[in-house]
Amino acid sequence: MKEIEKKLQFRNIKPTSMRLLVYKVLKKKQKAISLYEIEQEFDNVDRSTIFRTLKTFQTKYLIHSVDDGTGAVKYALCDDDCTCSLNDLHVHFLCNKCGQTFCFKEVPVPIPKLPEDFSFESANFVVKGICSTCK
Template identity: 65%
Template structure:
Protein backbone atom coordinates (compact mmCIF):
# COMPACT_ATOMS: atom_id res chain seq x y z
CA UNK A 1 0.00 0.00 0.00
CA UNK A 2 2.77 2.40 0.93
CA UNK A 3 4.51 1.70 -2.36
CA UNK A 4 1.33 2.45 -4.25
CA UNK A 5 0.91 5.76 -2.49
CA UNK A 6 4.53 6.76 -3.09
CA UNK A 7 4.16 5.85 -6.73
CA UNK A 8 1.04 7.96 -7.10
CA UNK A 9 2.77 10.92 -5.44
CA UNK A 10 5.99 10.56 -7.40
CA UNK A 11 4.01 10.22 -10.60
CA UNK A 12 3.01 13.85 -9.96
CA UNK A 13 6.50 14.93 -8.86
CA UNK A 14 5.47 15.18 -5.23
CA UNK A 15 8.03 14.09 -2.67
CA UNK A 16 6.34 11.63 -0.33
CA UNK A 17 6.25 12.75 3.30
CA UNK A 18 4.35 11.21 6.18
CA UNK A 19 1.65 13.88 6.03
CA UNK A 20 1.26 13.67 2.27
CA UNK A 21 0.92 9.88 2.45
CA UNK A 22 -1.79 10.18 5.08
CA UNK A 23 -3.82 12.78 3.20
CA UNK A 24 -3.55 10.78 0.01
CA UNK A 25 -4.71 7.69 1.83
CA UNK A 26 -7.79 9.45 3.20
CA UNK A 27 -8.75 10.75 -0.24
CA UNK A 28 -8.20 7.42 -1.97
CA UNK A 29 -10.26 5.54 0.59
CA UNK A 30 -13.44 7.31 -0.45
CA UNK A 31 -14.87 7.91 -3.87
CA UNK A 32 -16.31 11.18 -2.71
CA UNK A 33 -14.90 14.67 -2.50
CA UNK A 34 -13.94 15.92 0.95
CA UNK A 35 -13.63 19.37 2.47
CA UNK A 36 -10.60 20.59 4.39
CA UNK A 37 -12.49 20.16 7.66
CA UNK A 38 -13.60 16.62 6.77
CA UNK A 39 -10.04 15.64 5.93
CA UNK A 40 -8.68 17.26 9.07
CA UNK A 41 -11.19 15.31 11.16
CA UNK A 42 -9.58 12.07 10.01
CA UNK A 43 -6.49 12.91 12.03
CA UNK A 44 -5.76 13.60 15.63
CA UNK A 45 -3.68 16.61 16.50
CA UNK A 46 -3.05 17.79 13.01
CA UNK A 47 -2.83 21.45 12.29
CA UNK A 48 -5.39 22.64 9.76
CA UNK A 49 -2.83 24.76 7.95
CA UNK A 50 -0.63 21.69 7.46
CA UNK A 51 -3.51 19.84 5.82
CA UNK A 52 -4.28 22.92 3.75
CA UNK A 53 -0.68 23.23 2.55
CA UNK A 54 -0.67 19.55 1.63
CA UNK A 55 -3.86 19.97 -0.39
CA UNK A 56 -2.42 23.03 -2.08
CA UNK A 57 0.67 21.06 -3.11
CA UNK A 58 -1.51 18.23 -4.39
CA UNK A 59 -3.61 20.64 -6.39
CA UNK A 60 -0.61 22.48 -7.83
CA UNK A 61 0.69 19.11 -9.05
CA UNK A 62 -2.70 18.04 -10.47
CA UNK A 63 -3.03 15.12 -8.09
CA UNK A 64 -6.38 16.43 -6.88
CA UNK A 65 -9.04 18.78 -8.17
CA UNK A 66 -11.30 21.06 -6.20
CA UNK A 67 -15.08 21.03 -6.44
CA UNK A 68 -17.40 23.90 -5.63
CA UNK A 69 -20.67 22.11 -4.98
CA UNK A 70 -22.47 25.15 -3.65
CA UNK A 71 -22.35 23.90 -0.06
CA UNK A 72 -20.04 26.74 0.92
CA UNK A 73 -16.96 24.59 1.51
CA UNK A 74 -14.56 23.75 -1.28
CA UNK A 75 -14.09 19.99 -1.58
CA UNK A 76 -11.19 17.99 -2.96
CA UNK A 77 -11.02 14.70 -4.82
CA UNK A 78 -8.27 12.66 -6.44
CA UNK A 79 -7.69 13.01 -10.15
CA UNK A 80 -7.18 10.07 -12.45
CA UNK A 81 -3.58 9.16 -13.13
CA UNK A 82 -3.54 10.74 -16.58
CA UNK A 83 -5.70 13.76 -15.72
CA UNK A 84 -4.37 17.13 -16.82
CA UNK A 85 -7.19 19.13 -15.21
CA UNK A 86 -8.05 20.89 -18.46
CA UNK A 87 -11.68 21.53 -19.33
CA UNK A 88 -11.58 18.36 -21.47
CA UNK A 89 -10.54 16.32 -18.44
CA UNK A 90 -13.28 17.59 -16.15
CA UNK A 91 -16.37 15.67 -15.23
CA UNK A 92 -19.77 16.14 -13.64
CA UNK A 93 -20.12 16.10 -9.89
CA UNK A 94 -23.14 14.95 -7.93
CA UNK A 95 -24.16 16.65 -4.71
CA UNK A 96 -26.54 14.71 -2.46
CA UNK A 97 -28.98 17.12 -0.85
CA UNK A 98 -29.70 14.61 1.91
CA UNK A 99 -26.25 13.64 3.22
CA UNK A 100 -24.27 16.52 1.75
CA UNK A 101 -21.72 14.22 0.09
CA UNK A 102 -20.22 15.15 -3.24
CA UNK A 103 -19.26 12.45 -5.71
CA UNK A 104 -17.02 12.53 -8.78
CA UNK A 105 -18.87 11.18 -11.80
CA UNK A 106 -15.68 10.39 -13.68
CA UNK A 107 -17.52 8.39 -16.32
CA UNK A 108 -19.45 11.53 -17.21
CA UNK A 109 -17.07 13.98 -18.85
CA UNK A 110 -18.23 17.50 -19.54
CA UNK A 111 -19.57 17.62 -23.12
CA UNK A 112 -17.70 19.82 -25.59
CA UNK A 113 -18.43 23.47 -24.93
CA UNK A 114 -19.48 25.66 -27.80
CA UNK A 115 -19.00 29.09 -26.35
CA UNK A 116 -19.64 32.30 -28.23
CA UNK A 117 -16.61 33.74 -29.98
CA UNK A 118 -14.08 35.36 -27.68
CA UNK A 119 -14.95 33.32 -24.60
CA UNK A 120 -12.10 31.17 -23.36
CA UNK A 121 -13.02 28.52 -20.75
CA UNK A 122 -10.53 27.77 -17.99
CA UNK A 123 -12.67 25.93 -15.55
CA UNK A 124 -16.17 24.51 -15.54
CA UNK A 125 -18.35 23.59 -12.63
CA UNK A 126 -21.11 21.13 -13.44
CA UNK A 127 -22.89 19.97 -10.31
CA UNK A 128 -25.99 17.82 -10.35
CA UNK A 129 -28.04 17.93 -7.16
CA UNK A 130 -30.19 15.08 -6.00
CA UNK A 131 -30.32 11.98 -3.82
CA UNK A 132 -27.35 9.58 -3.81
CA UNK A 133 -27.65 5.75 -3.76
CA UNK A 134 -26.83 5.64 -0.03
CA UNK A 135 -29.77 7.88 0.82
CA UNK A 136 -32.44 6.25 -1.30
Protein backbone atom coordinates (compact mmCIF):
# COMPACT_ATOMS: atom_id res chain seq x y z
CA MET A 1 0.00 0.00 0.00
CA LYS A 2 1.19 3.46 -0.76
CA GLU A 3 2.39 5.82 1.92
CA ILE A 4 -0.45 8.31 1.47
CA GLU A 5 -3.13 5.65 1.58
CA LYS A 6 -1.65 4.42 4.83
CA LYS A 7 -1.76 7.92 6.28
CA LEU A 8 -5.45 8.23 5.48
CA GLN A 9 -6.35 4.79 6.77
CA PHE A 10 -4.41 5.43 9.94
CA ARG A 11 -6.92 8.24 10.55
CA ASN A 12 -9.87 6.08 9.54
CA ILE A 13 -10.39 7.97 6.30
CA LYS A 14 -11.31 5.93 3.24
CA PRO A 15 -8.67 6.77 0.64
CA THR A 16 -10.77 7.89 -2.33
CA SER A 17 -8.93 9.35 -5.31
CA MET A 18 -10.14 12.88 -4.48
CA ARG A 19 -8.89 12.61 -0.92
CA LEU A 20 -5.53 11.30 -2.04
CA LEU A 21 -5.16 14.24 -4.42
CA VAL A 22 -6.03 16.85 -1.80
CA TYR A 23 -3.63 15.22 0.63
CA LYS A 24 -0.88 15.30 -1.98
CA VAL A 25 -1.39 19.04 -2.52
CA LEU A 26 -1.15 19.75 1.22
CA LYS A 27 1.91 17.54 1.48
CA LYS A 28 3.61 19.20 -1.46
CA LYS A 29 3.06 22.75 -0.15
CA GLN A 30 4.45 22.02 3.33
CA LYS A 31 2.65 25.12 4.58
CA ALA A 32 -0.82 26.20 5.61
CA ILE A 33 -2.79 26.93 2.44
CA SER A 34 -6.25 28.22 1.70
CA LEU A 35 -9.12 26.50 -0.09
CA TYR A 36 -8.49 28.85 -3.01
CA GLU A 37 -4.84 27.81 -3.24
CA ILE A 38 -5.81 24.14 -3.18
CA GLU A 39 -8.41 24.77 -5.87
CA GLN A 40 -5.71 26.24 -8.13
CA GLU A 41 -3.97 22.86 -8.17
CA PHE A 42 -6.96 21.23 -9.84
CA ASP A 43 -8.33 21.71 -13.32
CA ASN A 44 -11.90 20.76 -12.94
CA VAL A 45 -12.91 20.16 -9.37
CA ASP A 46 -15.82 21.75 -7.63
CA ARG A 47 -14.79 23.95 -4.72
CA SER A 48 -17.41 22.37 -2.44
CA THR A 49 -15.93 18.92 -3.10
CA ILE A 50 -12.53 20.13 -1.92
CA PHE A 51 -14.14 21.85 1.05
CA ARG A 52 -15.96 18.66 2.08
CA THR A 53 -12.70 16.72 1.80
CA LEU A 54 -10.96 19.26 4.04
CA LYS A 55 -13.76 19.03 6.61
CA THR A 56 -13.44 15.24 6.68
CA PHE A 57 -9.68 15.54 7.13
CA GLN A 58 -10.17 18.04 9.90
CA THR A 59 -12.61 15.97 11.96
CA LYS A 60 -10.17 13.06 11.75
CA TYR A 61 -7.20 15.23 12.84
CA LEU A 62 -5.36 14.70 9.59
CA ILE A 63 -5.22 18.46 9.12
CA HIS A 64 -5.80 21.54 11.25
CA SER A 65 -7.06 24.95 10.27
CA VAL A 66 -5.45 28.33 10.88
CA ASP A 67 -7.09 31.72 10.95
CA ASP A 68 -4.13 33.99 10.23
CA GLY A 69 -6.20 37.14 9.89
CA THR A 70 -5.94 37.30 6.09
CA GLY A 71 -9.61 36.51 5.74
CA ALA A 72 -9.17 33.01 4.35
CA VAL A 73 -8.93 29.99 6.60
CA LYS A 74 -5.81 27.98 5.82
CA TYR A 75 -5.21 24.28 6.26
CA ALA A 76 -2.08 22.31 7.08
CA LEU A 77 -1.22 18.69 7.72
CA CYS A 78 -1.02 17.47 11.29
CA ASP A 79 1.74 15.29 12.66
CA ASP A 80 0.97 11.59 12.99
CA ASP A 81 0.48 11.75 16.74
CA CYS A 82 -1.63 14.93 16.62
CA THR A 83 -5.13 14.91 18.10
CA CYS A 84 -5.55 18.68 17.81
CA SER A 85 -5.69 18.87 21.58
CA LEU A 86 -4.28 21.61 23.78
CA ASN A 87 -0.83 20.01 23.66
CA ASP A 88 -0.84 19.97 19.89
CA LEU A 89 -1.57 23.68 19.47
CA HIS A 90 1.37 25.46 17.92
CA VAL A 91 2.34 28.89 16.76
CA HIS A 92 1.74 29.90 13.14
CA PHE A 93 3.74 32.49 11.28
CA LEU A 94 2.37 34.74 8.57
CA CYS A 95 4.96 36.40 6.34
CA ASN A 96 4.01 40.01 5.65
CA LYS A 97 5.88 39.92 2.37
CA CYS A 98 4.93 36.68 0.60
CA GLY A 99 1.72 36.04 2.54
CA GLN A 100 2.65 32.43 3.24
CA THR A 101 1.64 30.84 6.51
CA PHE A 102 4.04 28.47 8.22
CA CYS A 103 3.41 25.86 10.93
CA PHE A 104 5.86 26.08 13.79
CA LYS A 105 5.02 22.67 15.21
CA GLU A 106 7.92 22.80 17.63
CA VAL A 107 6.71 26.09 19.14
CA PRO A 108 3.75 25.48 21.46
CA VAL A 109 1.07 28.10 21.98
CA PRO A 110 1.41 29.77 25.39
CA ILE A 111 -1.68 28.96 27.40
CA PRO A 112 -2.83 32.01 29.39
CA LYS A 113 -4.12 31.75 32.92
CA LEU A 114 -7.83 32.41 32.73
CA PRO A 115 -10.19 33.85 35.31
CA GLU A 116 -12.07 31.35 37.40
CA ASP A 117 -15.00 29.57 35.73
CA PHE A 118 -13.59 30.16 32.25
CA SER A 119 -12.39 27.05 30.49
CA PHE A 120 -9.92 26.87 27.67
CA GLU A 121 -10.89 25.15 24.43
CA SER A 122 -8.72 26.46 21.65
CA ALA A 123 -6.37 29.24 20.67
CA ASN A 124 -5.17 30.83 17.51
CA PHE A 125 -1.68 32.20 17.83
CA VAL A 126 -0.30 33.89 14.75
CA VAL A 127 3.02 35.69 14.66
CA LYS A 128 3.56 38.07 11.77
CA GLY A 129 6.87 39.05 10.27
CA ILE A 130 9.27 38.28 7.45
CA CYS A 131 10.06 34.66 6.61
CA SER A 132 13.53 33.26 5.98
CA THR A 133 13.04 33.23 2.20
CA CYS A 134 11.93 36.88 2.03
CA LYS A 135 14.63 38.11 4.35
